[in-house]
Amino acid sequence: xxxxxxxxxxxxxxxxxxxxxxxxxxxxxxxxxxxxxxxxxxxxxxxxxxxxxxxxxxxxxxxxxxxxxxxxxxxxxxxxxxxxxxxxxxxxxxxxxxxxxxxxxxxxxxxxxxxxxxxxxxxxxxxxxxxxxxxxxxxxxxxxxxxxxxxxxxxxxxxxxxxxxxxxxxxxxxxxxxxxxxxxxxxxxxxxxxxxxxxxxxxxxxxxxxxxxxxxxxxxxxxxxxxxxxxxxxxxxxxxxxxxxxxxxxxxxxxxxxxxxxxxxxxxxxxxxxxxxxxxxxxxxxxxxxxxxxxxxxxxxxxxxxxxxxxxxxxxxxxxxxxxxxxxx
Numbered sequence: 001x002x003x004x005x006x007x008x009x010x011x012x013x014x015x016x017x018x019x020x021x022x023x024x025x026x027x028x029x030x031x032x033x034x035x036x037x038x039x040x041x042x043x044x045x046x047x048x049x050x051x052x053x054x055x056x057x058x059x060x061x062x063x064x065x066x067x068x069x070x071x072x073x074x075x076x077x078x079x080x081x082x083x084x085x086x087x088x089x090x091x092x093x094x095x096x097x098x099x100x101x102x103x104x105x106x107x108x109x110x111x112x113x114x115x116x117x118x119x120x121x122x123x124x125x126x127x128x129x130x131x132x133x134x135x136x137x138x139x140x141x142x143x144x145x146x147x148x149x150x151x152x153x154x155x156x157x158x159x160x161x162x163x164x165x166x167x168x169x170x171x172x173x174x175x176x177x178x179x180x181x182x183x184x185x186x187x188x189x190x191x192x193x194x195x196x197x198x199x200x201x202x203x204x205x206x207x208x209x210x211x212x213x214x215x216x217x218x219x220x221x222x223x224x225x226x227x228x229x230x231x232x233x234x235x236x237x238x239x240x241x242x243x244x245x246x247x248x249x250x251x252x253x254x255x256x257x258x259x260x261x262x263x264x265x266x267x268x269x270x271x272x273x274x275x276x277x278x279x280x281x282x283x284x285x286x287x288x289x290x291x292x293x294x295x296x297x298x299x300x301x302x303x304x305x306x307x308x309x310x311x312x313x314x315x316x317x318x319x320x321x322x323x324x325x326x327x328x329x
Contacts, residue, residue, distance in 0.1 A: 077089075077090060078129075079128065079129055079130060079131040079132070079133070079134075080119075080123075080124035080125075080128050080129045081124075082094070082101075082119070082128075082134065082135060082136055083101035083116065083119035083120050083128065083134055083135070083136045084119070084120070084122060085120050085122075086122065094120055094136035096120050098138060098139060098140070099120075099136050099137060099138050099139065100113070100117065100120075100136075100137050100139060101116045101117055101118075101119045101120045101134050101135070101136055101137070102116055102117075102134065102135065102137050102143070103115065103116050103127075103133070103134060104132055104133055104134065104135055104145045104146060105145060106145045107130075107132055107133050107145075109127075109130060109133055111127045111133055111134065115127050115134075116128070116133070116134035116135075119134050131149050131151055132146055132148070132149050144202045144203070146203065146206060147199075147203040147205075147206035147207065147208070148206065149206060150206060150211050150212070153212065158206075159211040159212035159216065160211070160212065161204070161205060161206075161207060161210055161211060162210045162211070162212075162214075162217060163210075164210065164214075164217070166193070166196055166197075166200075166209045166210060166217075166221070167189075167192075167193040167196070167197075170209060170217060170218060170221055171192075171221060171225075173189045176189040176192070177189070179225060179229060179234070179235075180229065180234045180235035180236075181234075182234065182235075182236050183234070183235035183236065184235065184236050184237075184238065185238060186238055187232065187235035187236075187238070196208060196209060208220070208224075209221045209224070239256065239318065241259075241264070241269065242258065242259050242260075242261055242264060243256065243258055243321065244256035244257075244258070244318060245257045245258070245259040245264060245269075245270065245271035246270055246271050247318065248315075253317055253318075253319075254317070254318040254319070255306065255312070255315040255316065255317060255318060256315065256316060256317075256318045256321070257271050257276050257278075257314045257315050257316075258276065258277040258278055258284050258316065258321070259271035259275045259276060259277060260275040260276075260277055262275075263275025271314075273313065273314060276305070276313070276314025276315075277314075278303060278304060278305045278314055278315075278316050279305055279308075279313065279314040280308075281304070281308075282304075283302035283303065283304060284302070284303045284304070284316060284321070285301070285302055285303060285321070301320075303316050303317075303320045303321055304316070
């Protein structure tokens with residue numbers, strides 16, 4: 001993708017003295033999680049048990065901060081108690097009759113639902129003590145993994161959720177149009193706002209672009225837009241140009257013509273017939289790693305052009321190939 005020219009506009013979203021608030025890394029989460037371990041489990045190093053379900057791991061957090069542990073209708077719990085059925089340590093409870101403790105597939109540390117299930121029995125060591133690794137799932141609702149935690153901020157309490165309307169206050173349609181004046185399907189301002197609102201509705205205590213101070217929220221938004229604009233050629237490329245050259249839609253399906261980089265016409269953003277990688281009987285499976293099989297990776301089936309002649313020559317269905325990177329991913 002070509003470099004974005006949006007940098008000055010992105011900087012305008014935040015102050016010049018800004019320091020980006022990076023979400024905590026998995027190692028940082030794990031180190032902080034260690035301080036919540038109870039004695040009796042493997043690797044336990046602490047000799048005390050939190051006196052309340054909202055006690056912070058940071059010893060500098062006094063009772064004056066306790067009220068800050070409750071916000072957005074939820075209580076910030078030490079990770080070892082998120083799946084506990086004991087209401088004395090988990091006020092909302094994670095009842096085994098209606099809930100399951102399952103693995104968070106988005107967490108950088110791998111685990112399984114079977115590993116996490118033991119957390120409902122009161123286990124306080126791994127995987128129960130790693131922040132965000134397991135979560136309590138209400139069987140009556142969709143399986144929506146928790147958002148990345150901001151627990152590393154505010155003495156272990158996390159960042160406050162803002163009720164500010166992100167699209168109305170942080171990113172107006174006018175600013176969106178300045179950043180991406182040639183935005184093309186599927187990138188639209190309305191679509192962005194809908195996606196953000198849906199995500200935050202599903203994650204009421206750890207949302208996106210709505211955590212912390214105004215500067216922190218603007219910082220997160222600017223960082224996201226900077227990466228997304230760069231990866232999508234300022235919201236003009238729904239898929240990579242070489243992998244999906246000259247796309248068109250027919251019968252409800254999107255078709256792409258994978259193209260040889262040396263043959264691609266960058267001035268007109270088109271792929272000549274002789275540059276089609278899926279033509280003349282040649283199989284195409286670009287980006288697919290044949291040594292990985294589901295569920296660890298994609299099935300590497302050979303893909304062939306829809307027709308050897310006519311308008312479909314050199315074209316394959318977009319959903320039959322793996323797109324290696326990009327803003328949508």
